Amino acid sequence: MDNKIENDPFSQNDSILSSALSEKVKYLSDLNDSIKNGNDLKVYELMDPNRFATEVKGEQPDQPKASFFNLAADLKAQLSHHLSNKLIDYLGTTYPFFYYHEYDLGKFNIYFGNWWDHRMFGELDAINVQFNFAEDEYNTLAKSFELESQNKRVNDDQMRELGQKNEKLTQLIEDQTKRDQRKEEIRKQIKENEEKSPMPWEAGKVKEEHQQLQDALLELTNIDEQASDGRAAIKKNENQILALSKEETIYNLEKQNIRASFGSFEAFIDNNNNLYAKYLQSLSKESQVTDGE
Amino acid sequence: MSNENTDTEKKVLTTPELLNNYTGSIQAGLDNGSKYVAAFKSLNQTKELNDLLAAAVELTNYQLNTDFVEFPHQFSDEDVQSIFFERLLALSNNADGFAISNSEHVQKLLAKFTSLGDNTFTFTKSTKNAAGFFFGPTAHNRPLFYLNLKNKELMFHGSALIDYFVVDLEGLEIGAIKQAMQVIMQAAEVLKESFGFKIDFNVLDGVNGEFYEFAAGEIPEPILDELFVKSADNKYILMSGENGGASLTLDNDTKLNVYNAGDEDRPKWGATIHDNDQKESWLNLLLDYPFIKDWYLDNKKQLEILSNKFIFG
Structure with a gap:
């Protein structure tokens, strides 16, 4: 049973296997050297040679390059931690308003600004050199930019509504004396109504009048109730307005900062989309400068 | 002028003794008055700070009237x-x-x-x-x-x-x-x-780092939100600080810090001010920055600065 057919149909031989293994060993040893030499540019190339070729070198290779990154894929967290050092330095000048917190090995939260109650804005992916913005936060910012061109703010409607509610409540509280007078009048009318001894053909009308007066009185006492809860409601609304204007203040600071660094939201987006290329080109320039020395 | 009380157990005084006691008492009252006058003169005229303080201390709670001599016109301790x-x-x-x-x-x-x-x-x-x-x-x-x-x-x-x-x-x-x-x-x-x-x-303390302790101990977040919004309206940005606190850089690098100097279980919120001349006090800050004053007054119940409770309480 150990007889093999003479010719290997896959033309496998040890030298091919050995060369494949050597390539892998070389890959890992290159990666290791690049880490040790602090050559992040090379690390990025080794991690994704195809993206590197097209986006950084501007090449259009006919055939995809062989990628061995799966050999080190389980070390992503460690690699990310290593790569984040230089990347965050670079981002510190291009995106001076972002702050990062490494909440787990190689994992970074992005904070927009370092002002009071700054927003957590998503995560930094150091391996792929990209921001993964938190969708809600990013969308609100985009909306804020969009509304700004129409001279509006994200929370305008809500704030206006709360403001109007408070005006109404204040009015209700102020009108208490008026209502008290009105209630007194109605009570008097009810008493007069009850003292009437109508002719049978008028009885229906008197009864109807009585009902109307009762209804009017009930409506006024209902309003009284709203007014008596008014102060607490006003305070609650004021707190909400404060929270909303805090949000607006934050959006404003974010927009100001983006404009100061990029000129416009569009330019910011554009830079985000080309971050990989821009960062690696800057690394490449840096290494040429140091090589030249 | 009767002196019955002192006579009860002792032997009856002779007339000269009695008159002697009388003049002695008046003299003591006058001497007491002279001492007062000397101290008052010093209070009014001395050029020496030490004498001034000594005179004021002596005159405070000074018992000027005696049984035999009374002075109708007196300045109060106040x-x-x-x-x-x-x-x-x-x-x-x-x-x-x-x-x-x-x-x-x-x-x-x-x-x-x-x-x-x-x-x-x-x-x-x-x-x-x-x-x-x-x-x-x-x-x-x-x-x-x-x-x-x-x-x-x-x-x-x-x-x-x-x-x-x-x-x-x-x-x-x-x-x-x-x-x-x-x-x-x-x-x-x-x-x-x-x-x-x-x-x-x-x-009034302008020394950098003096801790102005807020009455509330714990300062709820909306109060700092309000400072953040009011600061931004006035072109200052409240930054987030250590331990959930906040800091505000004002004019001439004057820095206001609001933070919890205690811990979570026993919060002790308050403020410090740092400025180049060590002159800016909490009171000055409220006078110089109307928005900080508004913030303080809006939340006075919590932000009131504590004073010596024993003396003023």
């Missing part, structure tokens, strides 16, 4: 403090800022700050300590500071100072208000430098 305060400033080259305004009326002297117009001030004796006096505007029953010359203590009352200088005097030129505060500060400095008084400057 008046002695006013005179002391005025002369203290005069002797330390600050004669211009503060003056007694109604010296023609004996008793209950009133004083004015040159820069504060017709507002008058006076001292009131503490009910807890005979040597302690509260100084405040005549129109309000709110002491700005407590002065005890005997124990060498001067303590400022933070929230009363703010109520008076920031709220009651609102509309007055800030420079004039600061000038009056400066006069009080000068007096405090002299007391500290010359006599080693123990002084609690409270909201």
